[in-house]
Amino acid sequence: MFQLALARMREFYREPEAVFWVFGFPIVLAFALGLAFRNAGPGELQVGVAAGAAGDRALVASLDSSPRLAASVLDTGEARRRLRTGRIALLVVPGDSLIYRYDSTRTESRLARLEVDDIVQRARGRRDPAVVRDDRVAAAGSRYIDFLIPGLLGMNLLGSGIWGVGFSVVQARQKKLLKRFMATPMRRSHYLLSFILSRLVFLILEVAALVGFGWLMFDVGVRGSWLTLAGITLLGAFAFAGLGLLVASRARTIEGVSGLMNLVMLPMWILSGTFFSYARFPDAMIPFVKALPLTALNDALRAVMIDGTGVAALGVPLAIVAGWGALSFVIALQIFRWR
Amino acid sequence: MLCRGLTKRFGDVVAVAGLDLTIAAGECFGLLGPNGAGKTTTIEILEGLTAPDGGEVALLGQPWRDGAEGRALRERLGIQLQDTQLADKLTVEETLALFRSFYRNAHGVDEVLALVELEEKRGARVVTLSGGQKQRLAVACALVSRPDLLFLDEPTTGLDPQSRRQLWDIIRRFRAAGGTVLLTTHYMEEAERLCDRVAIMDHGRIIALGTPTALIASLGADHVVEFALVEGAGGEGLDADLRGLPGVKVARARATGGGHSLTVAEVHRAVPALLALLERRGAELSLLTTHHATLEDVFVSLTGRQLRDP
């Protein structure tokens, strides 16, 4: 079994593309998304002021003086184009009664409307009756990157489990290597276990690479215990290796298994809250989304990394992950095509 | 090794149709036959990889069973399959290390590399090997278990003559050490040189069984004269005239190409007589060859077809 696992690992690291997709890609993704969303807030909002009407320059100056807005004078055609392409959030047409032109479905535009209206009204003499004071919270753990890294970790465990196991099984079957192994006294269980063993070794590297990267580049820490994190990733890797075996248990060709893999992974990538919270889906869908193994794993990873939750409080998601894994293994063993 | 009444069908195709075989310890036995004759199906049933639809198999005195008994039997077998491709990314040494790890009492990697003379390729990846080297590696994976029984399915198909000879040497050395071999092949020459006994298969049945010498002797004469005529068939009653020539045992028109083939005891008498006959009939030769009778001719005389597509 050790030799089988060793062979598996050798085949993997001698495949530069596979190494990139497993290690490089999530890091590139984390880097790009981390940069794109590096400020928690929207930053300076771009607004336009329609040229021609009286007082346009003065309005631009007063809007620009707000730290949250950047304003410029635009002629009609240019203004329309920028509004359409989202380069300005809002267009103000000055005059005795002003016009705000914006797309009310864009959060940015609605924010810009509030800011601009505030400045305009105050400039015309509005006084605020209530005294308020802002108390801003910018703790580590609430940024997008803090949300993203555990999600990427979950996605990576899913991908490398299913790809890593699925492709090698089907390739061995297609090349009749599986049949050749069957002609030796090799135990079938050893063959399947060798996948888990080799996944284990790569798992350590994968987790270390992604978590280490998040920590070095973006200061994404692990609030909870490292041991818990290790345990959860281990469980996740087992579960997805099981799912990979299940996906690969019958397929005879690489093309066939690729289709199946996409069928399994695509819904989870979208639904399981890797890039954005699944709370955005309609309430009726949430129970189904929560029953997916990647959702459960992502929830557990975020709980440990962001909130510092202990294992005891993670019973439900971990049971879901373990259940998927165990069920997949058992079914895979039953229906596995050994030749 | 023993099998009785073996049958296997795939849908409408009957791959093996009631096969009986007994192979003694220490013997080298060859299964010959054209494409689709059922050789691979037969050998894989014997290897316990395919379940037969009917019949019994016993290897080294045991039938195939699941679990520990089956594994114990596998410890004593060496198997090379017709269509296995070994992992491209592993080196020769790593591949052998993997296969030897499956057996309790295996050869060392060095020993088996020496057996197949692949020492200088030890660190090379499998993708980079030539066809002959790959085939020798496949045989090495079969030999690594120190088998009592070696199964080789078309070990030399597609190889150049030199690689073929190297493999023959490997097989001969294995036999010299007391091993039993079952091999399949399309090559008559290979069977004649290597095998103690051969079975000729066609459509899932054995149509001839014996030592190569005995099978060739069964033709009744040990030379074959083949000829073809410019004008095709050569006229009425040619076959009867041919049979009347001195020293000719069998005359037949070839199914393909319009040629004729004569099985002949004495070439020096038959050929002049043949030429004289054709002269009288006014037929012109476009081809004339003679050779020693081979297993190929045995197959042709039994089925009227060539063993390999020309």
Ligand SMILES: Nc1ncnc2c1ncn2[C@@H]1O[C@H](COP(=O)(O)OP(=O)(O)OP(=O)(O)O)[C@@H](O)[C@H]1O
């Ligand atoms: N898995 C299968 N499914 C369907 N038909 C099969 C299968 N395996 C073999 N056959 C059929 O059974 C027959 C015998 O095939 P087999 O592979 O035993 O022939 P063979 O003598 O080894 O031929 P070759 O010299 O080409 O290797 C063929 O007609 C083949 O088409």
Ligand SMILES: [Mg+2]
């Ligand atoms: Mg075959």
